[in-house]
Amino acid sequence: MKVSERQLERYPIYLKYLISMRDSGLATISSPMIANALTFSEEQVRKDLQVVSINNGKPKTGRDINELIRDIQHFLGYDNAINACIVGVGHLGKALLNYKGFKDFGLNIVCGFDSDNNVIGQKINGLEIFSIYQLANKIEELKIEVAILVTPSNVAQEVTNKLMNAGIKGIWNFVPTHLKVNNDIVVENINMASSFAILNHKLKK
Amino acid sequence: MKVSERQLERYPIYLKYLISMRDSGLATISSPMIANALTFSEEQVRKDLQVVSINNGKPKTGRDINELIRDIQHFLGYDNAINACIVGVGHLGKALLNYKGFKDFGLNIVCGFDSDNNVIGQKINGLEIFSIYQLANKIEELKIEVAILVTPSNVAQEVTNKLMNAGIKGIWNFVPTHLKVNNDIVVENINMASSFAILNHKLKK
DNA sequence: TAGATTGTTAATCGATTAACAATC
DNA sequence: TAGATTGTTAATCGATTAACAATC
Numbered sequence: 041m042k043v044s045e046r047q048l049e050r051y052p053i054y055l056k057y058l059i060s061m062r063d064s065g066l067a068t069i070s071s072p073m074i075a076n077a078l079t080f081s082e083e084q085v086r087k088d089l090q091v092v093s094i095n096n097g098k099p100k101t102g103r104d105i106n107e108l109i110r111d112i113q114h115f116l117g118y119d120n121a122i123n124a125c126i127v128g129v130g131h132l133g134k135a136l137l138n139y140k141g142f143k144d145f146g147l148n149i150v151c152g153f154d155s156d157n158n159v160i161g162q163k164i165n166g167l168e169i170f171s172i173y174q175l176a177n178k179i180e181e182l183k184i185e186v187a188i189l190v191t192p193s194n195v196a197q198e199v200t201n202k203l204m205n206a207g208i209k210g211i212w213n214f215v216p217t218h219l220k221v222n223n224d225i226v227v228e229n230i231n232m233a234s235s236f237a238i239l240n241h242k243l244k245k
Numbered sequence: 246m247k248v249s250e251r252q253l254e255r256y257p258i259y260l261k262y263l264i265s266m267r268d269s270g271l272a273t274i275s276s277p278m279i280a281n282a283l284t285f286s287e288e289q290v291r292k293d294l295q296v297v298s299i300n301n302g303k304p305k306t307g308r309d310i311n312e313l314i315r316d317i318q319h320f321l322g323y324d325n326a327i328n329a330c331i332v333g334v335g336h337l338g339k340a341l342l343n344y345k346g347f348k349d350f351g352l353n354i355v356c357g358f359d360s361d362n363n364v365i366g367q368k369i370n371g372l373e374i375f376s377i378y379q380l381a382n383k384i385e386e387l388k389i390e391v392a393i394l395v396t397p398s399n400v401a402q403e404v405t406n407k408l409m410n411a412g413i414k415g416i417w418n419f420v421p422t423h424l425k426v427n428n429d430i431v432v433e434n435i436n437m438a439s440s441f442a443i444l445n446h447k448l449k450k
Numbered sequence: 451t452a453g454a455t456t457g458t459t460a461a462t463c464g465a466t467t468a469a470c471a472a473t474c
Numbered sequence: 475t476a477g478a479t480t481g482t483t484a485a486t487c488g489a490t491t492a493a494c495a496a497t498c
Contacts, residue, residue, distance in 0.1 A: 044465065045443050052438035056421055070479060078423050082479090083467055090481070099473045099480045117445050135340035141421065145438045146445070185448065210448045212441065216261055216346065218283050228444035232435065233257035233350045236417065238250050239433035240322050240351070243390065243415045249489070275455060287455090288491055295457070304456045304498045 043091060050088055052145065053078060055112050062105045070102030091115075118146040123184045124212070127199060128191035129154040129169055132214060136188060137164040150182045172199070176206035186210040193217050248296060255293055257350065258283060260317050267310050275307030296320075323351040328389045329417070332404060333396035334359040334374055337419060341393060342369040355387045377404070381411040391415040398422050 057078060061069060071089065075082035089103065092115040097103040113119060121143070126133050129152045136142075137152055152169040154160060160171045170178050178184065187208050191199050196215040203211060210226040213219055216233055262283055266274060276294065280287035294308065297320040302308040318324060326348070331338050334357045341347075342357055357374040359365055365376045375383050383389065392413050396404050401420040408416060415431040418424055421438055 043446070048442045048446055049436065049439035052421070052436065052442050053423060056438075057423060072479075081467065086480075097480055100478050101474075102479070116442050117449055122445065122448070131340040131343040135336040138336040141437070145441055147441060186444070210444055212444055216257070218258060218262060226444060226447040228440055228447070230435065230437065230440050231254065231257065232346070233261075234254035235433055235435050236350055236352060237253045237257050237321050239391070239415055239417055239431060240327065241248070241253055242431040242433070243327070244322055244325075277455075286491065291456075302456055305454050306498075307455070
């Protein structure tokens, strides 16, 4: 079963909503109800949920909400956490080191890296900051698969090259720079400028 | 001329690349060259650039790089800055208050808001933090159009309601919660869980 | 001139929406 | 039973890619 990226993006949104509904005491939920709450179409919700659900829904009642939550979490791999590091301990890097939400989606931050001697050796939120020269060692030792890239733009590609040499598998790139990587490396971008372009465009009409 | 959201997301990516090429001394650039650098298809690049360009490209040479930069910046509204505020001065809120990159894309952060008396009245990066009770006043006084929402999840909707009452026009939502808003309010989400779902999915196959 | 790149029009591809019989 | 919701199959919609004549 193949899923599109748009579709993948929707599952965490379903999940958040379903958890809040469960916490407010709901036991079952229907696609039209979810669709209405999240302003998706009900056909889309039904299709999306079919893809991840082990059991069928029941006509007239919908789906068991706990089962659905479990199925989505499993599908998204939340029960199989990935170790990650923060690369670049500036304002945003520090904020991400302190962010509590990552473990909710199976992302386990184990340390940070920086090139600045003033931060190397420090602990932030209990996580040690290592020198960029220790990348290869620590990635292997701590079984780090993903680097969360939050360096200044001008060094992003150079650091990316180091990460590739150090054996990283994926890069979650918060830097507004297009990274060139080997084609066995997975890159996913958080691009604030792109997101804001949509907001701004909608505002101006 | 209508543009899709996917397309809008690409323009800031073009822009970053074009500026770096200009800074390295290039005067003109062709669609195939851009396509190759950013791993887009050349047809797509050509179509995208046609939409925003005032002048046509020249067969065999391509487009004037400065003109192209100007056209994209104008199309994205970067020459018509929008005032915004940070709502919620936690780790991420502080990082965004300190972030230098916003003004590059026409976003002018003018202040922050929080409910915690320990931060109200402080200045971060020269920007004053006001009480959430001053929302309506300050939004009018400082001509704030956009709120950058970085509160805890559990108060996001409640704060959103306050923002709507205070006359906000757009919300850039960094909180992983689906916001219910009046349909004259523009919402754009930065959803880290959604982005990570894509990364994780690609990693696991 | 030859050839790379352009702009435009047509074809393909993929995702969303609609339709509808099945069923709890 | 009646009716809401399901799963599935077909239709539509929109975006990307391909084709190709025009041109610097």
